[in-house]
Amino acid sequence: MKTILVALLWLAPQLKPATAQYYAEIIDFEAKWYRVHPALVLAIGHGETRWNNFFVSKTNDWGLMQIHVNSRGSNRFYGREYLLFDPRINIREAFRILDMWRVYHDRWCRGNHPYWAHYKWGRRVKSVKHTFKTRRLYKKLLKKFWTKGRSKRVARR
Numbered sequence: 001m002k003t004i005l006v007a008l009l010w011l012a013p014q015l016k017p018a019t020a021q022y023y024a025e026i027i028d029f030e031a032k033w034y035r036v037h038p039a040l041v042l043a044i045g046h047g048e049t050r051w052n053n054f055f056v057s058k059t060n061d062w063g064l065m066q067i068h069v070n071s072r073g074s075n076r077f078y079g080r081e082y083l084l085f086d087p088r089i090n091i092r093e094a095f096r097i098l099d100m101w102r103v104y105h106d107r108w109c110r111g112n113h114p115y116w117a118h119y120k121w122g123r124r125v126k127s128v129k130h131t132f133k134t135r136r137l138y139k140k141l142l143k144k145f146w147t148k149g150r151s152k153r154v155a156r157r
Contacts, residue, residue, distance in 0.1 A: 011141075026088050030092055037146075041094060044134055053087055
């Protein structure tokens with residue numbers, strides 16, 4: 001968990017240490033539960049909101065990890081969007097989505113892109129630029145914080 005905290009403070013120096021500690025605890029627990037590398041969530045969170053908890057986009061994406069809410073597809077939080085301002089709920093939902101795409105990516109897509117490219121757009125991958133930015137930051141985090149004296153753990157495609 002200390003590695004996650006150091007990486008989070010490196011990405012978002014504007015966070016208070018107590019807030020960063022809270023986020024790191026959540027990310028550490030959910031990463032173990034869903035078996036998704038924490039560096040991937042750190043890269044996506046940085047790319048989406050720069051770790052601003054109360055960010056709402058004009059396309060109805062809410063919170064830290066920009067969970068999309070609409071009435072047809074992802075109606076889990078429809079009418080209760082304010083719940084996504086809770087970092088624990090928001091990060092858990094992000095891990096749930098990433099785990100789903102990791103499991104079903106080959107069945108649905110067979111594309112030449114990583115499974116997390118679907119995180120922002122669902123079934124289609126519209127923004128290759130966003131995917132490459134996330135991938136670069138993910139690899140940079142792995143190299144800087146997770147490969148010192150350890151074996152490389154890279155998320156599957």
